[in-house]
Amino acid sequence: QSVLTQPPSTSGTPGQRVTISCSGSSSNVGSNAVSWYQQLPGTAPKLLIYSNDQRPSGVPDRFSGSKSGTSASLAISGLQSEDEADYYCAAWDDSLNGPVFGGGTKLTVL
Amino acid sequence: QVQLVESGGGLVKPGGSLRLSCAASRFTFGDYFMTWIRQAPGKGLEWVSYISRTSSSTNYADSVKGRFTISRDNAKQSLYLQMNSLRAEDTAVYYCARTDDSGNMDVWGKGTTVTVSS
Numbered sequence: 001q002s003v004l005t006q007p008p009s010t011s012g013t014p015g016q017r018v019t020i021s022c023s024g025s026s027s028n029v030g031s032n033a034v035s036w037y038q039q040l041p042g043t044a045p046k047l048l049i050y051s052n053d054q055r056p057s058g059v060p061d062r063f064s065g066s067k068s069g070t071s072a073s074l075a076i077s078g079l080q081s082e083d084e085a086d087y088y089c090a091a092w093d094d095s096l097n098g099p100v101f102g103g104g105t106k107l108t109v110l
Numbered sequence: 111q112v113q114l115v116e117s118g119g120g121l122v123k124p125g126g127s128l129r130l131s132c133a134a135s136r137f138t139f140g141d142y143f144m145t146w147i148r149q150a151p152g153k154g155l156e157w158v159s160y161i162s163r164t165s166s167s168t169n170y171a172d173s174v175k176g177r178f179t180i181s182r183d184n185a186k187q188s189l190y191l192q193m194n195s196l197r198a199e200d201t202a203v204y205y206c207a208r209t210d211d212s213g214n215m216d217v218w219g220k221g222t223t224v225t226v227s228s
Contacts, residue, residue, distance in 0.1 A: 002154060032212075032213070033212050033213075033214075035213070035214045035215070037155070037215070043220075044205055044218045044219065044220050044221055045147075045155065045205070045215075045218055046218065047214060047215060047216045047217075047218075050210075050212070050214040050216065051212060051214070056216065086154075088154065088155050090155075090213075090215075091213075092212070092213040096171075097169050098157050098160060098169050098170075098171065099145070099157045099160075099213050099215075100157065101154060101155045101156065101157065102154070103154045104154040104155070
């Protein structure tokens, strides 16, 4: 059971916009920044969004993040086949004194 | 480019030990926190441990506390994870990740596989 809650799966068609939610508590999402990671099949995770809504260089602006209270969201617009991957949210947890992850959301591009 | 390369994984019997290493290159290793994360087969990401820049601060997930020890050698640009009393549930791919002050893991290695089985 992951500390942060994500939907197990979502899907969309090319060009569509999809969102993935991430729900936490006051000790993690509510008081610390959220990051998002993309894991393509058979590869290591890659930082996609940091500090709630910042994109590292090289990440397309089709990817965006937001946070409100104890929930965060990742939005992917103009969906492409290469976006098919697992997506994880994460945040520092003040009670655990370490990072916590969501269970991951598998995105399927139909 | 900035790179992390893990090594030391393998097959070990329950109760056995392994030492994982993570070699960093093309960045000043001592400027960053470092984190170990693992992923069991078909499962999600699980934080294992982190260490501060000078090793003054470390912490562990409850699932490994007392069995695993994280360490680093900044002169050698290397991170380590000593794993003792291994259990079947420790079977996973282990990743090391460069970590900034806000906890963002911005560079990941490709991982090393640990299998605990008799």
